[in-house]
Each structure stands twice: as structure tokens, then as C-alpha cells.
Amino acid sequence: MRGLLLLLLFAVLAACGGGASDVSSGAASAVAVASGAAQLSVVLQDSAGQTSATVYANSISALVVTLSDAKGQPLSNRVVKLGVSTSSLSQISPDTVLTDASGRAQSQLISNDNTGADSINASIDVDGKSYSAAFNYSVRSLNFALSTPKLDLSTVSAGGSVGVSVNLSNSDTGLALETPVNVSFSSPCADAGKALMSSPVLSVVSTVNGVKAAVASSTYQDKSCAGSDEITATATLGGVSRSAKATLSVLAALAGNIEFVSAVPELISLPGTGGNTSAVVQFKVKDLQGSPLGGQWVDFALNTTVGGITLVQSAAQSQPGTGLVQVVVNAGAVSTVVRVTATLRGANPAISSQSNALTISTGLPHQNGFSLSADIVNPEFYTLDGNSVVLTARASDRFGNPVPDGSAVSFMTEGGIGTITPRCTMVNGACSVTLVSSGNRQKLVGAGRMTVLAHMVGEESFNDLNGNGVFDTGESWSDQGEAFLNADETAHAAPMTLLAVDGAGYVEPFIDFNGDGVYNGPDGQYNGVLRSASIPSSVAKTIHVSSSRVVIWSASALGSNVLTYPLSAGRLCASGSLISQFALALRDANGNVLPAKTQLDLEITQTVLVDALGNAINNPAQLTGLSSFTVPSTAVVPQFTGTLSAVACPIPADAQLVVKVKFPSGVETSQSVPLN
Structure with a gap:
């Protein structure tokens, strides 16, 4: 006879630290204890x-x-x-x-x-x-204020575009709102399909001359509005909404309209960071009928020159046949957002258009912006070759911008075990590789546990206390040495010699960034491109940023202590007890968590006897509740506690609690314990 699971309580084991001396609070003054204490x-x-x-x-x-x-x-x-x-x-x-x-x-x-x-x-x-x-x-609660929308042009030509931006601030402090907020932009013409607006947009915090500002920027593109158009900006945070409005004048179609076409690339790098430091911005001049118009002089201007942003030329003539005219923008020394305004020379009233925003940043990942994840943490790897998981690296610069497309990330596995795609290139700040199970698992340092290291050229992270956008002497930073593969998952600052499962020696490998053949720890200097002149020029501006991920090579076999019965309450029907408990720990043969997607089913097998008159000679053991469980993607061994019961004693002599296990590969096994 088969029963149902009575009670299934899921609890994840976690280690807790303890044994503290005096505890400080408030301003968190240092703990004062016995002489010589920390x-x-x-x-x-x-x-x-x-x-x-x-x-x-x-x-x-x-x-x-x-x-x-x-x-x-x-x-x-x-x-x-x-x-x-x-x-x-x-x-x-x-x-x-x-x-x-x-x-x-x-x-x-x-x-x-x-x-x-x-x-x-x-x-x-x-x-x-x-x-x-x-x-x-x-x-x-965060109270915030939304400024009146700022229009980079009060009047825009027919078919032209203009930048619209709002500032967000903390109502209590008056400072920039550092929490990213989605801001929606709308207008009657946009609602009617007569204009286009990028919406919603996320607010971005930038620092100019030591002052932080949280700005959400959109681009208004006229299609056929003509007249006044009221632009509304709306932001919602914590259930509270704020709105602000501004009016834009849109000219009716006239000869000599000018439209923004493209900005390539839209993310350019600060000088000295190794990335592309210039962008080509194109506009198109049109006649009254909307056809391309060549031979027209167009004047260019920047909406900001902070940090030394420059234009290669201040004016250019539109090309015959295409009406295209372009200008090159060179990055300055400060991370910011910039737009180019193009004005048709001699037009009265003035006919102008503005480009989309160009972002100027480092283009380099910083250590705090680099991470590595796995779609399955505990794949069925230990006993099977050819299974695979996907590892994804993500990287951003210190301003939170995704690193440029094409930035390369390299990967390394512990002991060269398994097969991994050696490198990938970033698209929108992320890229993925595949790890395939293969090789000698006995060479892993931890039984069934593998460390994968991802690394790329970047810079150390720092805490910009004065908000000037660069590292200054006295500011704290994450000083780090050359990247190395931490195989035993403990906190240590340099590569170590360890023992593999089979007892062989294993030296944790490192990435020799400077090529001198020895491991170099933290150098006591800030290694990054955004730094003041007080940092010696001889100090390296880049390092390897890195991130590790432990992948559990779970086995298609149960550990010896998966099912434990009885617990402290004793066996069912012992001394007349009608309730007992058991424990279930989902460990594989190496003591690690079972593979993800493993299916477990619990049941009781027993023979119930009756006499010639149909009276029960014994009583069935029972469990009620959930009867199955699927192992998730996790690095922690799940544990269950279940309850068994009987209406009366005795229970059948052959009663057994059975756990049946089906691994993702189809391998099946079971483990059982007698209840008497």
C-alpha cells in the first residue's frame, strides 16, 4: 500500500557566526574590549x-x-x-x-x-x-522633485528634432536623485502620431565640475506637428508621481528644413582609455517638398564643451543629391552626455535641429561592475560527459554604462577540466559561453566542485568622495593584485598550492598581466584611467578585472545518508508512539546537491493483514502532503523533515519508507529504510 507525504518542510542549512564581544551602535564606534584587542x-x-x-x-x-x-x-x-x-x-x-x-x-x-x-x-x-x-x-521614504522640462531649442523646424531633459532631485536634501527612475515623455502631437519621442527613459547621474545631476533625456522628432506642442514629463517612484510641462514651437514646413540622421557610435571613450574617442554626426537638409537639398551651408554647435569636447569643424556644406552634412565630435576629459545642434545658415527665422545624445565614458569595465553567472549551478556533470551549461559575463564602466560592443572576455576552468568557449565579445554589456562536462573529475580540488574564472582588461573601482569624476589622493579604492583562479573557495589574497581529490598537487593559476612571470599582488596604487595628476604616470592604468563562479558537478548517484529514520522521537509505534519523523537530505555521492531537475518521489510500501472476519491485524503507516519534489538550480543541499503516523499499532512488519530518484539523464535509483 502506498501512502502520501504528511508534512514536507523545506529548510536550507546555513552556517551562523557567533561569539561577539561588546557591540557598538549609532555612529558605529570601534568595539572596546580587553587590552590588545582589535x-x-x-x-x-x-x-x-x-x-x-x-x-x-x-x-x-x-x-x-x-x-x-x-x-x-x-x-x-x-x-x-x-x-x-x-x-x-x-x-x-x-x-x-x-x-x-x-x-x-x-x-x-x-x-x-x-x-x-x-x-x-x-x-x-x-x-x-x-x-x-x-x-x-x-x-x-524618498520624496523627489521633477524640474520643468528643459528644451534645448525653443523652436524647432518642421521635421527637426530637439533634446528634452528634466532634472530629478531629493526633495529633502536638494541633491541629485541617485536612484534610477523611468521618466515618460508625451505630447498631444506625439499621441496623434505627428511627433515621436523616446519614452520612457532612465535617469542618469553624471558629475560636472564636482556637482552631481540626475537627468532624464529624450529626443523630440517632429513629423507633421506645426504649431505649439505641450510636452509633459512624468516620473513615478514609490507609488508617488510627479509631472512637469513645457511648450515647444514647431515650425510649419518651409524650404531648407534640416533633420538629424545618425550619430555613430553613440558611445565614445575618454582619451587614453583605448576606445573610439570620436563620433560622426549626420544631418540632412531638405527643400520645401521634402527632397534632399545640396549646397547649403550648415553651422554646428555643441550644447556643452565640458572637459574639452570639440568639433572638428564648425560648418559644412550639404552634399548634392543626398542633402547629407556631417561633423566629427571629439571626446573631452570628462564623462558626460553631449548633443550637436545644426543650424541652416541664413534662414530667417532660424532653422535648427539637434542630434541624439552622445555618451562619453571610459569604455573600460571596473571591478565592481564585472560579474559571472551560470544558468544552471548544479548540472549533471560528474558522471556524464557532454552535458552543458551557459555562463554569462556582464560588465559596465564606473558610471554604469555597458562596456562597448566587441570588448573581449576570457575564461579559464580549474585544472583545464571540462571544455569551455575560451572567449566571447560583449554586446550591450554581456556575452555568454558554454561549459561542457569532460575530463578527469578526480583532479578537482573539491570533490565535484569546479571554479571557473572570467577576466578582461579594466580598472580598479574607487569611491569618488568629492564627486569630481576622477580618483584623488585620499580616496579609497579596491586595490587588487593579478587575477587568479581560487580553487578551494576560501578567502586568500594570492595563489596557493592545494591538493586535488586524488591527492596530486594543484597550483592555482594566475593571469600574468604585466608578463614578468611572477604573481604580483596589490601595488598600493590606484590602477585606473580616471585619476588626478597626483598619481605617478608610471602606475599602470589598467588591470584584469575578474569574477569566479563555482559550478557543482553533481553526480547521478545518491549519497549514503540521503534518508535518515528515525529522528530523536524514535520509531513509529515504538512504546506505542503513533507519530515519528524522518529527514531527507538531497546529497549526491560527493556530498554535493543533486543535479538540477532531478525528480524525487516519497512513498511507503507495506503489507496490510486482516483476519478471516475482515478485521485488521495491523495498521498502515501513513504520510500525507506533497509526495514529490524537483531539485532547483542551487549550490546548497536542500533538507526536508517529514512526519509519519499510524491510526493504531502495530504497523505492518514489512513497512518501508522509500525515496525514488530520477536524474535528468533518465538514470533511476532509490533508497529505503524499514519503519519497524
Whole structure:
């Protein structure tokens, strides 16, 4: 007789740290303990680098940890664990950080849309002793203001285009709203199909002359509007909407209209970063009937010259037959957004059009903007060749812009085991490769666990405290050494010699960035392109940014301790007990989680006996509730606790609890325990 699962409680095992001494709060002063003890503090900082106990909903705040000994000397290369008292307000990412040479480490507090108060907790073990610190903070609703839309041209020619932008600010502080917000742009002509507007657009924070601004920019393209058109910008955040309006005058079709055609590329790099530093912007001159008109002089102007942005020429003549006219824009030394205005010479009233926005940025990924993920973390790899998973690398520069298309990412597997696409090139800030199971699994450092390393040329991340867009002496940064493959998944700052599963030696490989044949750790200097003149020119401007991903090579075989019965309550019907419990841990033969998409079914097999009169001689054991489970993509071994019951004792002598397992490959197995 087969029963149903009575109770299935899913619990993921997690290790918890403990044993703290005095805990600080508020401004997160260092923990004071016995003589010779370490001192630990954790604080939140605002965009100006000042300690702040207030953050806003749906925002990201800088979290700074400081660790020193009793004499105030910094303690470097120490792993600090971070957490919050409740996850309903905020999360911390990453939740473990490594202190640098100054005893400092940084993370981020990511707030959701709830408000309230909470505490950040930091803990560390130093010389066998545990220390901790706390910082109390509150999450407030984010009130924001939306400026009147700014029109780069108050009047636009028929068929022309014009830039429209709004500024978003924090109503409480007056500072730029650093939370990205979608802003919608609309107008009566756009609603009627007589004009086009890019909408919605995401606000972007940029820094000009040390001042941050959050701006959402759209482009208005006339089709056949003619007259006044009221443009409305609308933004919604946290359930609150703001709207603002501005009126644009659109000229009726006249001889000598000029239209924006293209800007190639739309993302150009700052000088010295190795990318394309110029863009070609094209316009088209048309006559009254809308046909291309050549031989017309067009004057060009930039809407900003911050950082030294220049035009190669200030005017050009449209080409016969096509009416096309173009100008080259050269990037300056500051990351910003720029547009080109083209004006038909001699027209009265003036006939002008404006290009789409050109973004000027580094074009280089920074360490905090580089990550690696897998579509399946626990594939059925250990016992099968030829299975595959997809690994995806994503990269952005320090302003959050996707790196230029064509930027290359390289990959390396632990011990050269498995087959991986060696490199991919970025499109819209991401690219993917395929990892295929193959090779000698016994050479892995961890049984059935493989580390994959992805790396590309980029720069170190830094905390821009003064908002000038460049690294200055005194600002903190993520000082890092050459990238290496961390095979044993522990926190260590340099490659190590380890033992593989078969006992053979394994030396963690590194990527020799400077080609000197030896591993180089952090150099104590900021390695990046956006830096002040105080940094020696001899210091490298680039490094390898890197990210690792552990792929579990799950086996098509069960571990020996998958099914445990009985638990502490004892066996069913022992001493008359009508309830008992069992545990189910979904481990494979290596102790890792079973492969993703593995199907498990639980049942009871037993023989129920009756006498000649039909009276029960024994009573069936029962379980009710869910009877099956599919293993998800996860690196954690799921555990279940289930309950067994009987109406009366005894239960059948041959009663067994059975777990049947079907792996994605079709391999089937089972494990059982007697209930008596």
C-alpha cells in the first residue's frame, strides 16, 4: 500500500557566526574590549563621504568598515562578515569584505521600498577572538522633485528634432536623485502620431565640475506637428508621481528644413582609455517638398564643451543629391552626455535641429561592475560527459554604462577540466559561453566542485568622495593584485598550492598581466584611467578585472545518508508512539546537491493483514502532503523533515519508507529504510 507525504518542510542549512564581544551602535564606534584587542567599526556614508544614519527607500548607500589593533594600527587582509538584523528593509552586497592596507573595506546597503529602522552588524575573528560592531540606521521614504522640462531649442523646424531633459532631485536634501527612475515623455502631437519621442527613459547621474545631476533625456522628432506642442514629463517612484510641462514651437514646413540622421557610435571613450574617442554626426537638409537639398551651408554647435569636447569643424556644406552634412565630435576629459545642434545658415527665422545624445565614458569595465553567472549551478556533470551549461559575463564602466560592443572576455576552468568557449565579445554589456562536462573529475580540488574564472582588461573601482569624476589622493579604492583562479573557495589574497581529490598537487593559476612571470599582488596604487595628476604616470592604468563562479558537478548517484529514520522521537509505534519523523537530505555521492531537475518521489510500501472476519491485524503507516519534489538550480543541499503516523499499532512488519530518484539523464535509483 502506498501512502502520501504528511508534512514536507523545506529548510536550507546555513552556517551562523557567533561569539561577539561588546557591540557598538549609532555612529558605529570601534568595539572596546580587553587590552590588545582589535577595534572594529562599521558606518554608512552619504555621497559626500560623511557618516549618515539615514538612507532612503529604493536606494544604494556606501557601507565602510574599519579594522585596527588596540594601538590604532590598521589590520589588513582580514575577512569581515556583514549583515542586517532584518531583511525586510535592506540587504548588504557583498556580505563579506576584505580589509585593505589601511584597514578599510567597502560594501553596499541596498534598500527596498519599505521604511523603518534597522541595524547593520559587522563581525570578525582576530587571533581566535570574536569582535563585532553595529550601526543603527533608518530608512525614509524618498520624496523627489521633477524640474520643468528643459528644451534645448525653443523652436524647432518642421521635421527637426530637439533634446528634452528634466532634472530629478531629493526633495529633502536638494541633491541629485541617485536612484534610477523611468521618466515618460508625451505630447498631444506625439499621441496623434505627428511627433515621436523616446519614452520612457532612465535617469542618469553624471558629475560636472564636482556637482552631481540626475537627468532624464529624450529626443523630440517632429513629423507633421506645426504649431505649439505641450510636452509633459512624468516620473513615478514609490507609488508617488510627479509631472512637469513645457511648450515647444514647431515650425510649419518651409524650404531648407534640416533633420538629424545618425550619430555613430553613440558611445565614445575618454582619451587614453583605448576606445573610439570620436563620433560622426549626420544631418540632412531638405527643400520645401521634402527632397534632399545640396549646397547649403550648415553651422554646428555643441550644447556643452565640458572637459574639452570639440568639433572638428564648425560648418559644412550639404552634399548634392543626398542633402547629407556631417561633423566629427571629439571626446573631452570628462564623462558626460553631449548633443550637436545644426543650424541652416541664413534662414530667417532660424532653422535648427539637434542630434541624439552622445555618451562619453571610459569604455573600460571596473571591478565592481564585472560579474559571472551560470544558468544552471548544479548540472549533471560528474558522471556524464557532454552535458552543458551557459555562463554569462556582464560588465559596465564606473558610471554604469555597458562596456562597448566587441570588448573581449576570457575564461579559464580549474585544472583545464571540462571544455569551455575560451572567449566571447560583449554586446550591450554581456556575452555568454558554454561549459561542457569532460575530463578527469578526480583532479578537482573539491570533490565535484569546479571554479571557473572570467577576466578582461579594466580598472580598479574607487569611491569618488568629492564627486569630481576622477580618483584623488585620499580616496579609497579596491586595490587588487593579478587575477587568479581560487580553487578551494576560501578567502586568500594570492595563489596557493592545494591538493586535488586524488591527492596530486594543484597550483592555482594566475593571469600574468604585466608578463614578468611572477604573481604580483596589490601595488598600493590606484590602477585606473580616471585619476588626478597626483598619481605617478608610471602606475599602470589598467588591470584584469575578474569574477569566479563555482559550478557543482553533481553526480547521478545518491549519497549514503540521503534518508535518515528515525529522528530523536524514535520509531513509529515504538512504546506505542503513533507519530515519528524522518529527514531527507538531497546529497549526491560527493556530498554535493543533486543535479538540477532531478525528480524525487516519497512513498511507503507495506503489507496490510486482516483476519478471516475482515478485521485488521495491523495498521498502515501513513504520510500525507506533497509526495514529490524537483531539485532547483542551487549550490546548497536542500533538507526536508517529514512526519509519519499510524491510526493504531502495530504497523505492518514489512513497512518501508522509500525515496525514488530520477536524474535528468533518465538514470533511476532509490533508497529505503524499514519503519519497524
